[in-house]
Amino acid sequence: xxxxxxVHLLTGFLGSGKTTLLNHMLKxxxxxxxxxxxxxxxxxxxxxxxxxxxxxxxVLLPSGCICxxxxxxxxDVIRDLxxxxxxxxxxxxxxxxxxxTGLADPTPVLSTLMHERVIRHHFCVGTVITTVxxxxxxxxxxxxxxxxxxxxxxxxxxxTKTDLAEPEEVRALRASLAGINAVAWLLESAGQPPAVxxxxxxxxxxxxxxxxxxxxxxxxxxxxxxxxxLLRPETRAHASGVTxxxxxxxxxxxxxxxxxxxxxxxxxxxxxxxRVKGLLDVAGTDRPVVVHGVQHLIHPPSHLAxxxxxxxxxxxxxxxxxxxxxxxxxxxxxFLAALAPRTAQETVSA
Amino acid sequence: xxxxxxxxxxxxxxxxxxxxxDATQTRRAERLYQVRVCNALLNTQRLRLDDWQGSxxxxxxxxxKREVLSSLPEVWAMAQAMAGTAIDPLDPALWARLAESEVxx
Numbered sequence: 449x450x451x452x453x454x455v456h457l458l459t460g461f462l463g464s465g466k467t468t469l470l471n472h473m474l475k476x477x478x479x480x481x482x483x484x485x486x487x488x489x490x491x492x493x494x495x496x497x498x499x500x501x502x503x504x505x506x507v508l509l510p511s512g513c514i515c516x517x518x519x520x521x522x523x524d525v526i527r528d529l530x531x532x533x534x535x536x537x538x539x540x541x542x543x544x545x546x547x548x549t550g551l552a553d554p555t556p557v558l559s560t561l562m563h564e565r566v567i568r569h570h571f572c573v574g575t576v577i578t579t580v581x582x583x584x585x586x587x588x589x590x591x592x593x594x595x596x597x598x599x600x601x602x603x604x605x606x607x608t609k610t611d612l613a614e615p616e617e618v619r620a621l622r623a624s625l626a627g628i629n630a631v632a633w634l635l636e637s638a639g640q641p642p643a644v645x646x647x648x649x650x651x652x653x654x655x656x657x658x659x660x661x662x663x664x665x666x667x668x669x670x671x672x673x674x675x676x677x678l679l680r681p682e683t684r685a686h687a688s689g690v691t692x693x694x695x696x697x698x699x700x701x702x703x704x705x706x707x708x709x710x711x712x713x714x715x716x717x718x719x720x721x722x723r724v725k726g727l728l729d730v731a732g733t734d735r736p737v738v739v740h741g742v743q744h745l746i747h748p749p750s751h752l753a754x755x756x757x758x759x760x761x762x763x764x765x766x767x768x769x770x771x772x773x774x775x776x777x778x779x780x781x782x783f784l785a786a787l788a789p790r791t792a793q794e795t796v797s798a
Numbered sequence: 799x800x801x802x803x804x805x806x807x808x809x810x811x812x813x814x815x816x817x818x819x820d821a822t823q824t825r826r827a828e829r830l831y832q833v834r835v836c837n838a839l840l841n842t843q844r845l846r847l848d849d850w851q852g853s854x855x856x857x858x859x860x861x862x863k864r865e866v867l868s869s870l871p872e873v874w875a876m877a878q879a880m881a882g883t884a885i886d887p888l889d890p891a892l893w894a895r896l897a898e899s900e901v902x903x
Binding site for chain 1: 810811812813817828831832835836837838868869874875878884885886887888890893897899
Protein backbone atom coordinates (compact mmCIF):
# COMPACT_ATOMS: atom_id res chain seq x y z
CA UNK A 449 0.00 0.00 0.00
CA UNK A 450 1.35 3.41 -0.95
CA UNK A 451 2.00 5.97 1.75
CA UNK A 452 -0.79 8.50 2.25
CA UNK A 453 -0.29 11.96 0.80
CA UNK A 454 0.13 14.60 3.49
CA VAL A 455 -2.31 17.48 3.22
CA HIS A 456 -1.24 20.74 4.81
CA LEU A 457 -3.69 23.52 5.58
CA LEU A 458 -2.76 27.16 5.08
CA THR A 459 -4.98 29.46 7.03
CA GLY A 460 -4.80 32.97 8.40
CA PHE A 461 -7.01 35.97 8.78
CA LEU A 462 -7.72 38.43 5.97
CA GLY A 463 -4.58 40.40 5.13
CA SER A 464 -2.32 38.30 7.30
CA GLY A 465 0.12 37.42 4.51
CA LYS A 466 -1.37 34.12 3.44
CA THR A 467 -1.33 34.99 -0.25
CA THR A 468 2.29 36.14 -0.10
CA LEU A 469 3.25 32.79 1.37
CA LEU A 470 1.19 31.01 -1.28
CA ASN A 471 2.87 32.96 -4.04
CA HIS A 472 6.21 31.80 -2.78
CA MET A 473 5.02 28.19 -2.69
CA LEU A 474 3.81 28.36 -6.28
CA LYS A 475 7.11 29.70 -7.59
CA UNK A 476 9.62 27.84 -5.48
CA UNK A 477 11.23 24.60 -6.73
CA UNK A 478 11.00 23.39 -3.12
CA UNK A 479 7.30 22.83 -3.73
CA UNK A 480 7.70 21.06 -7.09
CA UNK A 481 6.03 17.90 -5.81
CA UNK A 482 3.12 19.81 -4.37
CA UNK A 483 -0.51 20.30 -5.38
CA UNK A 484 -1.81 23.63 -4.13
CA UNK A 485 -5.55 24.24 -3.84
CA UNK A 486 -6.36 27.95 -3.81
CA UNK A 487 -9.54 29.98 -3.66
CA UNK A 488 -8.85 32.05 -6.74
CA UNK A 489 -6.09 32.00 -9.35
CA UNK A 490 -6.32 35.76 -9.62
CA UNK A 491 -5.43 36.40 -6.00
CA UNK A 492 -2.14 34.55 -6.18
CA UNK A 493 -1.20 36.06 -9.52
CA UNK A 494 -0.74 32.67 -11.07
CA UNK A 495 -1.53 33.82 -14.63
CA UNK A 496 1.91 35.31 -15.16
CA UNK A 497 3.62 32.07 -14.48
CA UNK A 498 1.23 29.75 -16.18
CA UNK A 499 2.85 27.47 -18.73
CA UNK A 500 0.30 24.75 -19.15
CA UNK A 501 -3.42 24.66 -18.50
CA UNK A 502 -4.47 21.14 -17.67
CA UNK A 503 -8.05 19.97 -17.79
CA UNK A 504 -10.59 21.84 -15.68
CA UNK A 505 -9.37 24.27 -13.02
CA UNK A 506 -5.89 22.81 -12.81
CA VAL A 507 -2.70 24.44 -14.06
CA LEU A 508 0.90 23.29 -14.08
CA LEU A 509 3.42 25.91 -13.04
CA PRO A 510 7.04 26.34 -14.14
CA SER A 511 8.18 25.10 -10.74
CA GLY A 512 6.41 21.78 -11.35
CA CYS A 513 3.81 22.61 -8.77
CA ILE A 514 0.16 21.94 -9.61
CA CYS A 515 -2.29 24.70 -8.77
CA UNK A 516 -6.02 24.16 -8.60
CA UNK A 517 -8.95 26.39 -7.69
CA UNK A 518 -11.71 25.15 -5.42
CA UNK A 519 -15.07 26.30 -6.76
CA UNK A 520 -17.38 23.65 -5.42
CA UNK A 521 -17.06 20.92 -2.88
CA UNK A 522 -13.54 20.47 -1.55
CA UNK A 523 -13.91 16.70 -1.29
CA ASP A 524 -14.83 16.48 -5.00
CA VAL A 525 -11.76 18.48 -5.95
CA ILE A 526 -9.41 16.33 -3.87
CA ARG A 527 -10.89 13.08 -5.19
CA ASP A 528 -10.72 14.35 -8.76
CA LEU A 529 -7.10 15.43 -8.39
CA UNK A 530 -6.19 12.06 -6.94
CA UNK A 531 -7.84 10.23 -9.82
CA UNK A 532 -5.93 12.35 -12.33
CA UNK A 533 -2.71 11.67 -10.45
CA UNK A 534 -3.30 7.93 -10.68
CA UNK A 535 -4.25 8.22 -14.34
CA UNK A 536 -1.06 10.16 -15.05
CA UNK A 537 -2.80 13.24 -16.43
CA UNK A 538 -1.24 15.41 -13.71
CA UNK A 539 2.22 14.97 -12.16
CA UNK A 540 2.40 12.56 -9.21
CA UNK A 541 2.31 15.15 -6.45
CA UNK A 542 3.57 13.96 -3.06
CA UNK A 543 2.05 16.71 -0.92
CA UNK A 544 -0.98 18.91 -0.98
CA UNK A 545 -1.57 22.40 0.42
CA UNK A 546 -5.09 23.75 0.86
CA UNK A 547 -5.65 27.46 1.30
CA UNK A 548 -8.68 28.29 3.42
CA THR A 549 -10.47 31.60 3.17
CA GLY A 550 -9.53 34.28 5.66
CA LEU A 551 -12.69 33.88 7.70
CA ALA A 552 -12.83 30.10 7.58
CA ASP A 553 -12.73 27.75 10.51
CA PRO A 554 -10.18 25.07 9.47
CA THR A 555 -11.88 22.32 11.48
CA PRO A 556 -14.42 21.24 8.79
CA VAL A 557 -11.58 20.81 6.29
CA LEU A 558 -9.76 18.57 8.77
CA SER A 559 -13.00 16.64 9.25
CA THR A 560 -13.30 16.06 5.49
CA LEU A 561 -9.73 14.78 5.32
CA MET A 562 -10.16 12.44 8.25
CA HIS A 563 -13.63 11.11 7.59
CA GLU A 564 -14.53 11.25 3.89
CA ARG A 565 -14.66 7.61 2.91
CA VAL A 566 -12.38 7.81 -0.16
CA ILE A 567 -10.07 10.60 0.90
CA ARG A 568 -9.16 9.14 4.28
CA HIS A 569 -7.59 6.10 2.59
CA HIS A 570 -5.28 8.12 0.34
CA PHE A 571 -4.52 11.30 2.29
CA CYS A 572 -3.54 12.20 5.81
CA VAL A 573 -3.56 15.45 7.75
CA GLY A 574 -0.18 17.20 7.73
CA THR A 575 0.43 20.49 9.47
CA VAL A 576 -1.94 23.39 9.95
CA ILE A 577 -0.05 26.58 9.07
CA THR A 578 -1.51 29.86 10.28
CA THR A 579 -0.21 33.25 9.19
CA VAL A 580 -0.42 36.11 11.69
CA UNK A 581 0.23 39.72 10.79
CA UNK A 582 2.70 41.29 13.24
CA UNK A 583 1.28 44.77 12.70
CA UNK A 584 -2.44 44.16 13.08
CA UNK A 585 -2.62 40.92 15.04
CA UNK A 586 -3.53 42.42 18.39
CA UNK A 587 -6.54 44.29 17.00
CA UNK A 588 -7.63 41.34 14.87
CA UNK A 589 -7.51 38.92 17.78
CA UNK A 590 -9.57 41.27 19.87
CA UNK A 591 -12.32 41.68 17.30
CA UNK A 592 -12.54 38.37 15.47
CA UNK A 593 -12.94 35.02 17.23
CA UNK A 594 -12.25 33.27 13.91
CA UNK A 595 -8.66 34.52 14.02
CA UNK A 596 -8.25 33.18 17.53
CA UNK A 597 -9.41 29.74 16.50
CA UNK A 598 -7.10 29.69 13.50
CA UNK A 599 -4.22 30.26 15.90
CA UNK A 600 -5.44 27.69 18.41
CA UNK A 601 -5.57 24.87 15.84
CA UNK A 602 -2.20 25.71 14.24
CA UNK A 603 0.88 23.46 14.22
CA UNK A 604 2.97 26.27 12.72
CA UNK A 605 2.34 29.96 13.25
CA UNK A 606 4.09 32.18 10.73
CA UNK A 607 4.37 35.75 11.99
CA THR A 608 4.47 37.92 8.87
CA LYS A 609 5.45 41.55 8.28
CA THR A 610 7.91 41.47 11.17
CA ASP A 611 10.02 44.00 9.26
CA LEU A 612 7.16 46.51 9.51
CA ALA A 613 6.60 46.11 13.24
CA GLU A 614 8.65 47.28 16.19
CA PRO A 615 10.78 44.50 17.78
CA GLU A 616 8.94 45.11 21.03
CA GLU A 617 5.59 44.53 19.30
CA VAL A 618 6.84 41.27 17.79
CA ARG A 619 8.10 40.07 21.18
CA ALA A 620 4.75 40.87 22.80
CA LEU A 621 2.92 39.11 19.99
CA ARG A 622 5.07 36.00 20.35
CA ALA A 623 4.28 35.88 24.07
CA SER A 624 0.58 36.31 23.36
CA LEU A 625 0.58 33.60 20.70
CA ALA A 626 2.45 31.21 22.99
CA GLY A 627 -0.21 31.85 25.61
CA ILE A 628 -2.96 30.89 23.17
CA ASN A 629 -1.19 27.94 21.58
CA ALA A 630 1.73 26.36 23.40
CA VAL A 631 2.20 23.47 20.97
CA ALA A 632 2.70 25.36 17.70
CA TRP A 633 6.11 26.34 16.37
CA LEU A 634 6.45 30.10 16.10
CA LEU A 635 8.16 31.10 12.85
CA GLU A 636 8.86 34.55 11.50
CA SER A 637 8.67 35.73 7.95
CA ALA A 638 9.89 39.10 6.75
CA GLY A 639 10.09 38.79 3.00
CA GLN A 640 11.56 35.29 2.81
CA PRO A 641 9.17 32.64 4.12
CA PRO A 642 10.32 29.79 6.40
CA ALA A 643 11.87 26.67 4.85
CA VAL A 644 9.65 23.83 3.72
CA UNK A 645 11.11 21.52 6.35
CA UNK A 646 10.00 23.90 9.07
CA UNK A 647 6.55 24.46 7.62
CA UNK A 648 5.74 20.92 6.58
CA UNK A 649 8.19 18.69 8.38
CA UNK A 650 6.81 15.38 9.51
CA UNK A 651 5.51 15.46 13.00
CA UNK A 652 3.56 13.35 15.34
CA UNK A 653 0.24 13.35 13.58
CA UNK A 654 -1.66 10.72 11.67
CA UNK A 655 0.83 10.82 8.78
CA UNK A 656 3.42 8.78 10.58
CA UNK A 657 5.59 8.25 13.53
CA UNK A 658 7.34 11.56 13.59
CA UNK A 659 9.23 12.66 16.60
CA UNK A 660 8.32 16.16 17.55
CA UNK A 661 8.90 16.44 21.23
CA UNK A 662 6.70 18.60 23.32
CA UNK A 663 8.39 21.52 24.95
CA UNK A 664 10.42 20.21 27.84
CA UNK A 665 9.89 21.89 31.14
CA UNK A 666 11.27 21.33 34.58
CA UNK A 667 9.17 18.76 36.44
CA UNK A 668 7.30 19.78 39.50
CA UNK A 669 5.87 17.53 42.16
CA UNK A 670 2.71 17.73 44.17
CA UNK A 671 0.90 15.43 46.59
CA UNK A 672 -2.03 14.50 44.38
CA UNK A 673 -2.45 10.77 45.00
CA UNK A 674 -1.67 7.73 42.85
CA UNK A 675 -2.47 9.49 39.61
CA UNK A 676 -0.75 12.68 40.45
CA UNK A 677 -1.30 15.13 37.69
CA LEU A 678 0.52 18.39 37.51
CA LEU A 679 -0.86 21.48 35.98
CA ARG A 680 1.16 24.30 34.53
CA PRO A 681 -0.37 27.28 32.81
CA GLU A 682 2.05 28.27 30.05
CA THR A 683 1.43 31.95 30.36
CA ARG A 684 -1.49 34.08 31.36
CA ALA A 685 -4.71 33.41 29.55
CA HIS A 686 -5.67 35.54 26.60
CA ALA A 687 -8.43 38.08 27.23
CA SER A 688 -10.78 35.94 25.13
CA GLY A 689 -10.59 33.14 27.68
CA VAL A 690 -8.34 31.01 25.45
CA THR A 691 -5.49 29.47 27.36
CA UNK A 692 -2.86 26.74 27.03
CA UNK A 693 -1.89 24.52 29.88
CA UNK A 694 0.05 21.31 30.37
CA UNK A 695 -1.02 18.22 32.30
CA UNK A 696 1.65 15.81 33.49
CA UNK A 697 0.67 12.40 34.82
CA UNK A 698 3.03 10.41 37.00
CA UNK A 699 1.45 6.96 36.76
CA UNK A 700 0.94 4.95 33.59
CA UNK A 701 -2.37 5.66 31.93
CA UNK A 702 -5.09 3.09 31.27
CA UNK A 703 -5.84 3.66 27.57
CA UNK A 704 -9.47 2.56 27.80
CA UNK A 705 -10.30 4.86 30.69
CA UNK A 706 -8.45 7.74 29.06
CA UNK A 707 -10.35 7.19 25.79
CA UNK A 708 -13.71 7.08 27.55
CA UNK A 709 -12.84 10.23 29.53
CA UNK A 710 -11.63 12.24 26.54
CA UNK A 711 -14.53 11.18 24.30
CA UNK A 712 -16.99 12.21 27.04
CA UNK A 713 -15.15 15.49 27.64
CA UNK A 714 -15.29 16.29 23.92
CA UNK A 715 -18.97 15.37 23.78
CA UNK A 716 -19.94 17.69 26.60
CA UNK A 717 -17.35 20.47 26.23
CA UNK A 718 -15.90 19.91 22.73
CA UNK A 719 -16.56 23.44 21.54
CA UNK A 720 -14.42 24.79 24.37
CA UNK A 721 -11.60 22.26 24.00
CA UNK A 722 -9.84 23.74 21.01
CA ARG A 723 -6.86 21.44 21.03
CA VAL A 724 -5.36 18.42 22.80
CA LYS A 725 -1.87 17.25 22.03
CA GLY A 726 0.68 15.16 23.82
CA LEU A 727 2.36 11.90 24.62
CA LEU A 728 0.90 9.23 26.86
CA ASP A 729 2.71 6.58 28.85
CA VAL A 730 0.13 3.86 28.32
CA ALA A 731 0.05 0.76 30.50
CA GLY A 732 0.95 -2.28 28.42
CA THR A 733 3.42 -0.70 26.02
CA ASP A 734 6.88 0.79 26.34
CA ARG A 735 6.37 3.13 23.41
CA PRO A 736 4.82 6.59 23.81
CA VAL A 737 1.37 7.03 22.31
CA VAL A 738 0.74 10.28 20.47
CA VAL A 739 -2.61 11.93 21.10
CA HIS A 740 -3.53 14.79 18.82
CA GLY A 741 -6.94 16.38 18.45
CA VAL A 742 -8.58 19.53 17.17
CA GLN A 743 -11.91 20.13 18.87
CA HIS A 744 -13.99 16.96 18.48
CA LEU A 745 -11.61 15.53 15.85
CA ILE A 746 -9.00 13.20 17.29
CA HIS A 747 -6.34 11.83 14.95
CA PRO A 748 -5.92 8.07 15.09
CA PRO A 749 -3.33 7.67 17.85
CA SER A 750 0.12 6.55 16.77
CA HIS A 751 3.20 5.25 18.56
CA LEU A 752 6.63 6.81 18.56
CA ALA A 753 9.53 4.37 18.38
CA UNK A 754 11.16 5.76 21.51
CA UNK A 755 10.53 8.40 24.10
CA UNK A 756 11.92 11.81 23.20
CA UNK A 757 14.94 12.90 25.18
CA UNK A 758 13.98 13.41 28.76
CA UNK A 759 11.91 11.52 31.23
CA UNK A 760 9.23 9.00 30.39
CA UNK A 761 5.94 10.45 31.49
CA UNK A 762 2.56 11.39 30.10
CA UNK A 763 2.30 15.00 29.10
CA UNK A 764 -0.76 16.58 27.50
CA UNK A 765 -1.14 20.15 26.33
CA UNK A 766 -4.68 21.50 26.25
CA UNK A 767 -5.87 24.68 24.57
CA UNK A 768 -9.25 25.60 25.96
CA UNK A 769 -11.65 28.50 25.97
CA UNK A 770 -13.50 29.44 29.14
CA UNK A 771 -12.74 26.12 30.80
CA UNK A 772 -11.06 25.97 34.17
CA UNK A 773 -7.76 24.03 33.73
CA UNK A 774 -7.91 22.71 37.27
CA UNK A 775 -11.33 21.13 36.62
CA UNK A 776 -9.91 19.16 33.68
CA UNK A 777 -6.95 18.00 35.72
CA UNK A 778 -9.10 16.88 38.62
CA UNK A 779 -11.59 15.22 36.30
CA UNK A 780 -8.94 13.08 34.57
CA UNK A 781 -7.38 12.17 37.91
CA UNK A 782 -10.80 11.17 39.30
CA PHE A 783 -11.62 9.00 36.28
CA LEU A 784 -8.26 7.23 36.31
CA ALA A 785 -8.36 6.65 40.05
CA ALA A 786 -11.92 5.31 40.06
CA LEU A 787 -12.10 3.38 36.81
CA ALA A 788 -8.63 2.01 36.12
CA PRO A 789 -7.99 -0.77 38.60
CA ARG A 790 -5.98 -2.77 36.10
CA THR A 791 -3.57 0.06 35.55
CA ALA A 792 -2.92 0.41 39.25
CA GLN A 793 -2.19 -3.31 39.50
CA GLU A 794 0.11 -3.26 36.48
CA THR A 795 1.94 -0.22 37.80
CA VAL A 796 2.49 -1.81 41.17
CA SER A 797 3.64 -5.12 39.74
CA ALA A 798 5.94 -3.58 37.14
CA UNK B 799 -19.64 -4.48 5.34
CA UNK B 800 -22.26 -6.25 7.43
CA UNK B 801 -23.19 -9.52 5.69
CA UNK B 802 -26.74 -9.40 6.99
CA UNK B 803 -27.85 -5.86 6.34
CA UNK B 804 -25.27 -4.73 3.77
CA UNK B 805 -24.46 -1.63 5.80
CA UNK B 806 -21.06 -0.11 5.16
CA UNK B 807 -18.98 0.26 8.29
CA UNK B 808 -17.66 3.70 9.15
CA UNK B 809 -14.10 4.46 10.18
CA UNK B 810 -13.07 3.02 13.52
CA UNK B 811 -13.38 5.43 16.42
CA UNK B 812 -9.99 6.69 17.56
CA UNK B 813 -10.30 4.87 20.90
CA UNK B 814 -10.31 1.59 18.96
CA UNK B 815 -7.03 2.37 17.26
CA UNK B 816 -3.90 0.81 18.67
CA UNK B 817 -3.80 2.50 22.02
CA UNK B 818 -1.96 -0.49 23.37
CA UNK B 819 0.57 -1.60 20.81
CA ASP B 820 1.76 -4.57 22.84
CA ALA B 821 -1.77 -5.44 23.94
CA THR B 822 -1.95 -8.57 26.01
CA GLN B 823 -5.72 -8.73 25.57
CA THR B 824 -7.71 -9.46 22.47
CA ARG B 825 -9.55 -6.69 20.69
CA ARG B 826 -12.80 -8.23 21.92
CA ALA B 827 -11.64 -8.24 25.55
CA GLU B 828 -10.57 -4.61 25.21
CA ARG B 829 -13.98 -3.76 23.84
CA LEU B 830 -15.76 -5.50 26.72
CA TYR B 831 -13.54 -3.63 29.17
CA GLN B 832 -14.48 -0.36 27.48
CA VAL B 833 -18.16 -1.25 27.86
CA ARG B 834 -17.65 -1.93 31.58
CA VAL B 835 -15.93 1.45 32.04
CA CYS B 836 -18.77 3.17 30.18
CA ASN B 837 -21.32 1.40 32.36
CA ALA B 838 -19.76 2.85 35.49
CA LEU B 839 -20.70 6.24 34.05
CA LEU B 840 -24.00 5.30 32.46
CA ASN B 841 -25.23 3.65 35.67
CA THR B 842 -25.37 7.12 37.19
CA GLN B 843 -28.20 7.84 34.70
CA ARG B 844 -29.81 4.40 35.11
CA LEU B 845 -28.62 3.43 31.64
CA ARG B 846 -26.79 0.31 30.52
CA LEU B 847 -24.50 -0.46 27.60
CA ASP B 848 -23.97 -3.91 26.05
CA ASP B 849 -21.69 -5.13 23.34
CA TRP B 850 -23.36 -6.84 20.39
CA GLN B 851 -21.11 -9.37 18.68
CA GLY B 852 -18.14 -7.03 18.80
CA SER B 853 -19.70 -4.96 16.02
CA UNK B 854 -22.30 -2.73 17.68
CA UNK B 855 -23.25 -1.28 21.02
CA UNK B 856 -26.71 -1.44 22.55
CA UNK B 857 -27.76 1.29 24.97
CA UNK B 858 -30.77 0.49 27.17
CA UNK B 859 -32.76 2.63 29.57
CA UNK B 860 -34.50 1.52 32.75
CA UNK B 861 -37.84 1.87 30.97
CA UNK B 862 -36.87 -0.58 28.23
CA LYS B 863 -35.88 1.84 25.48
CA ARG B 864 -33.02 0.40 23.40
CA GLU B 865 -30.82 1.85 20.69
CA VAL B 866 -28.19 0.17 18.54
CA LEU B 867 -25.12 2.40 18.18
CA SER B 868 -21.67 2.13 16.68
CA SER B 869 -19.28 4.40 18.56
CA LEU B 870 -18.66 6.21 21.83
CA PRO B 871 -19.76 9.67 20.59
CA GLU B 872 -23.10 8.12 19.59
CA VAL B 873 -23.38 6.51 23.02
CA TRP B 874 -22.89 9.83 24.81
CA ALA B 875 -25.33 11.64 22.53
CA MET B 876 -28.01 8.95 22.92
CA ALA B 877 -27.44 8.72 26.67
CA GLN B 878 -28.05 12.45 26.88
CA ALA B 879 -31.24 12.09 24.84
CA MET B 880 -32.51 9.17 26.92
CA ALA B 881 -31.68 10.66 30.30
CA GLY B 882 -32.53 14.23 29.37
CA THR B 883 -29.23 15.45 30.71
CA ALA B 884 -25.57 15.01 29.76
CA ILE B 885 -23.05 13.15 31.88
CA ASP B 886 -20.64 15.95 32.70
CA PRO B 887 -17.09 14.69 33.29
CA LEU B 888 -16.22 18.01 34.94
CA ASP B 889 -18.90 17.65 37.61
CA PRO B 890 -17.33 16.94 41.05
CA ALA B 891 -20.54 15.14 42.10
CA LEU B 892 -19.89 12.62 39.30
CA TRP B 893 -16.33 12.06 40.54
CA ALA B 894 -17.69 11.28 44.01
CA ARG B 895 -20.15 8.75 42.58
CA LEU B 896 -17.43 7.15 40.45
CA ALA B 897 -15.19 6.80 43.48
CA GLU B 898 -17.93 4.70 45.10
CA SER B 899 -18.54 2.59 42.00
CA GLU B 900 -16.63 -0.47 40.89
CA VAL B 901 -15.70 -1.53 37.39
CA UNK B 902 -16.57 -5.21 37.17
CA UNK B 903 -13.43 -7.31 36.58
